[in-house]
Amino acid sequence: MSNLFVRKATGMVRSWSVFDAFIYAFFSINLVTLGFYSFSQMYYFGGGMIPALLISAAFIIFEVVVYASLIAVMPRSGGDYVWQTRIFGGGIGFILAITGWWFTLWLWTPIYGDMLRQIVITPLLGAFGMQDLAVWFAGQGNALFVCSLLTLGFVALVIFLGMKTYARIQKYSFYAGMVGLAIVIVLLFTGSPDAFKRGLDTNAASYFGTSGSLFEPTVQAGIDAFASTPLMGGTFALIMVTLPYLVFFNLWPNWGATLYGEVRGATDYKRNFSGMAWALGVTTLLGILFFLGVNRTIGWDFYVQANAAWWNYAWGYVTEAPPLPVWPNPAMLAVFLTDNRLVQIVVLLLMSTWWFGWAGTLFLSSTRVIFAAAFDRLLPEKAAELNKNGTPVNAMLYMVLPAILVSALYAYNVAGFRSITLAATQGIAIMYFGTAIAAIILPYKKKQLYEASPIAKMKVAGIPLITVAGVIFGGFLLFLLVEWFFDPWLNTGGVPPGLYGISIANTNSMIFLGACYAIAAAIYYGFKSRRKKEGIDLDKVQSEIPVE
Amino acid sequence: MTKLFFATDIHGSDICWNKFLNAGKFYEADVLILGGDMTGKAVVPFVHQGGENYKVTLLEQDFQITNADELADMKKKVRSRGYYPYMTNPDEITELDKNPELVNKIFLGEVLKVVQQWMDLADKKLDDSDMKVYCCPGNDDMDEVDEIIRASTRVVLAEGKVTLLDGVHEMIASGWSNRTPWNTHREEDEDQLKVRYEAMIANVEDPKNAIYNIHVPPYRSGLDDAAELDKDLRPVLAGQSIIPVGSTALRAVIEQHQPLLSLHGHIHEGRGTTRIGKTLCINPGSMYEQGTLLGALVVLGNGQIENFVLTSG
Numbered sequence: 061m062s063n064l065f066v067r068k069a070t071g072m073v074r075s076w077s078v079f080d081a082f083i084y085a086f087f088s089i090n091l092v093t094l095g096f097y098s099f100s101q102m103y104y105f106g107g108g109m110i111p112a113l114l115i116s117a118a119f120i121i122f123e124v125v126v127y128a129s130l131i132a133v134m135p136r137s138g139g140d141y142v143w144q145t146r147i148f149g150g151g152i153g154f155i156l157a158i159t160g161w162w163f164t165l166w167l168w169t170p171i172y173g174d175m176l177r178q179i180v181i182t183p184l185l186g187a188f189g190m191q192d193l194a195v196w197f198a199g200q201g202n203a204l205f206v207c208s209l210l211t212l213g214f215v216a217l218v219i220f221l222g223m224k225t226y227a228r229i230q231k232y233s234f235y236a237g238m239v240g241l242a243i244v245i246v247l248l249f250t251g252s253p254d255a256f257k258r259g260l261d262t263n264a265a266s267y268f269g270t271s272g273s274l275f276e277p278t279v280q281a282g283i284d285a286f287a288s289t290p291l292m293g294g295t296f297a298l299i300m301v302t303l304p305y306l307v308f309f310n311l312w313p314n315w316g317a318t319l320y321g322e323v324r325g326a327t328d329y330k331r332n333f334s335g336m337a338w339a340l341g342v343t344t345l346l347g348i349l350f351f352l353g354v355n356r357t358i359g360w361d362f363y364v365q366a367n368a369a370w371w372n373y374a375w376g377y378v379t380e381a382p383p384l385p386v387w388p389n390p391a392m393l394a395v396f397l398t399d400n401r402l403v404q405i406v407v408l409l410l411m412s413t414w415w416f417g418w419a420g421t422l423f424l425s426s427t428r429v430i431f432a433a434a435f436d437r438l439l440p441e442k443a444a445e446l447n448k449n450g451t452p453v454n455a456m457l458y459m460v461l462p463a464i465l466v467s468a469l470y471a472y473n474v475a476g477f478r479s480i481t482l483a484a485t486q487g488i489a490i491m492y493f494g495t496a497i498a499a500i501i502l503p504y505k506k507k508q509l510y511e512a513s514p515i516a517k518m519k520v521a522g523i524p525l526i527t528v529a530g531v532i533f534g535g536f537l538l539f540l541l542v543e544w545f546f547d548p549w550l551n552t553g554g555v556p557p558g559l560y561g562i563s564i565a566n567t568n569s570m571i572f573l574g575a576c577y578a579i580a581a582a583i584y585y586g587f588k589s590r591r592k593k594e595g596i597d598l599d600k601v602q603s604e605i606p607v608e
Numbered sequence: 609m610t611k612l613f614f615a616t617d618i619h620g621s622d623i624c625w626n627k628f629l630n631a632g633k634f635y636e637a638d639v640l641i642l643g644g645d646m647t648g649k650a651v652v653p654f655v656h657q658g659g660e661n662y663k664v665t666l667l668e669q670d671f672q673i674t675n676a677d678e679l680a681d682m683k684k685k686v687r688s689r690g691y692y693p694y695m696t697n698p699d700e701i702t703e704l705d706k707n708p709e710l711v712n713k714i715f716l717g718e719v720l721k722v723v724q725q726w727m728d729l730a731d732k733k734l735d736d737s738d739m740k741v742y743c744c745p746g747n748d749d750m751d752e753v754d755e756i757i758r759a760s761t762r763v764v765l766a767e768g769k770v771t772l773l774d775g776v777h778e779m780i781a782s783g784w785s786n787r788t789p790w791n792t793h794r795e796e797d798e799d800q801l802k803v804r805y806e807a808m809i810a811n812v813e814d815p816k817n818a819i820y821n822i823h824v825p826p827y828r829s830g831l832d833d834a835a836e837l838d839k840d841l842r843p844v845l846a847g848q849s850i851i852p853v854g855s856t857a858l859r860a861v862i863e864q865h866q867p868l869l870s871l872h873g874h875i876h877e878g879r880g881t882t883r884i885g886k887t888l889c890i891n892p893g894s895m896y897e898q899g900t901l902l903g904a905l906v907v908l909g910n911g912q913i914e915n916f917v918l919t920s921g
Contacts, residue, residue, distance in 0.1 A: 080846035325668030514667040605921035
């Protein structure tokens, strides 16, 4: 029996494919880029990586509920900026979203650049026998800065090509990347520790010009760097303190959420939820599978020690390069299990697609928020200008020019700037915290809107599901923020770097964060005052018009 | 100087229509202009179950109505999303499932009933004001809507005409769009659109002070970005693939004649402003189903836009 009659009208689209939604969310919590990169830096924790992955996913599923719910209640709005502005009013929404989606992305640029060289450039140059160039690209300073510029060039190219083209590149990258990952996992599960040791020595010599046995010296360098993170085990408390680092990898399933189209029912909520939740679940399982494969062939201890050896050097705690003079990219270590160079190159190329299918959206959200702010007259009109090809040239400049400066500070580690890597996650998490609070109060502050939404009947013990999920996700974010800012477990003496490097004791981190919020506040109040002089009351144009 | 308020694509939302009528006073505007697509997209059956009981499914959630208060509340919820409540019974539903023509008839009846209510409300509410109100139905609106607007004493039907808004600014208006995948009521090929636009533009005395109130946005303006659809009207690549769907004919006439301002809608996600040459182009977007009236306030000067801002009311 029909329960709704619809007519042919513009925008009456059918539901999108959950599998496609899964692909974009899956690529947002990118196991090979964000995952491999952050796992490698987490060498000094006491909590097991597998339980940490599972517990973090259990918390992040509530993030998925929060975002799927907000999209269902306020679809097509463009995300956090509009949700927060609508629920809190102009100032808070602007300052949190501009900092989270715009300024913080400047800091992500050199991090993307670092991943580009470690995951794509260095292993491939090595595989093609260009030893010196491969090692140079793995080095500090100029190499990282060059790779940050290459990243910016790639992102600019993607913006020029448009999302129609890039969405397809992403989909092809998904399939190619999955084939590559499957081969890596097969290699890890079919190889042996002895074969790995042999492969490491011969291939490292061929790729990077090393000599002699690498295994034992790497183990020693790792021990010297206090490598300790276990695969399993650890107390609950020790596992929990790994999470503020781990979320660098998996806090982002909402990036792939579908914001377009008219939400017509609870099914659409479930589709968005399913796309993100499956992505989180599958990525978590693949992460566990990867860890088990590493444990089987490379050896968990060696994996952690090799990472410790590299980051101890890259972070400047020692000046002597580790025996393996590049980042121990696990995909590269896995291809060392075969002697066939062609297979090695093919697998490394396939694994590169994880970066190319992911990095292009670096400035996508930033561009959206710059446009939204310009349309609200909180930025100059020119910020949202398109050139004749439809490219947002000025918005790109707003992103690219500061990103070059931040990349230089990061690449050359000016005044220890590289220690604030996790601030890239922190800035966005603070914005998410605002969104979680908005979700908690939505059913009460926007009662009519909520009650006429597709999630009005979704309740837990009589309390709206969005509120319950918001409290859990907000509580999780609060825990992360307390850990990041106060670093209470290791930083009791107030001495940086602590576990996360971005506590209030890290002057760089505080200056970066403070400067971002100060600039956002200055822009908001400056433009508000300017518009008032021009006769536009920005508070009023965001206020609700009386209905009666 | 004249201050105009423009909103569009309210798709049957009572809340948005009320807000639109109140927007003049709220924003201190001189002129109110409503772009196309006034009419709703769905009819929600209230299926009688005997006594005061009804079964209603809204947004795929089932509701059991057991008394008059709940019934009134449910009707309000349905109307708040721009849908039309329809009192019916299981036998009629079975008949409607078999006969789509009957559904179309019910749709038309409900649409016209609400448009009539809206015009009555406007006539009453604006009776003692000198506010000018212009409507121009869009491609989703049935032809019969025009007659009802034409009969209003306070609302002016702007379709196909050159209207003098003040002593300086003339407005041309059309709700016709280029072809859509939905084969809606007012759509045609680009060359026909060009003829339609040129016919109005030929009667504009001062092209540089003109306002183009055209429902469809210009092609590749950023105001016309929509999710790419496949042949089954499913968003391609989960809505990640965005393409321009605006009118090339409109873009050509804007580039050629360079009006002062152009006002658009049609693409609800396309909220924004842009410049094509000297022309300021605006699509305020739409969030009608949330009861939020998105709009644009524009202060018109002689030969220039004095100021503008997008609103969210």
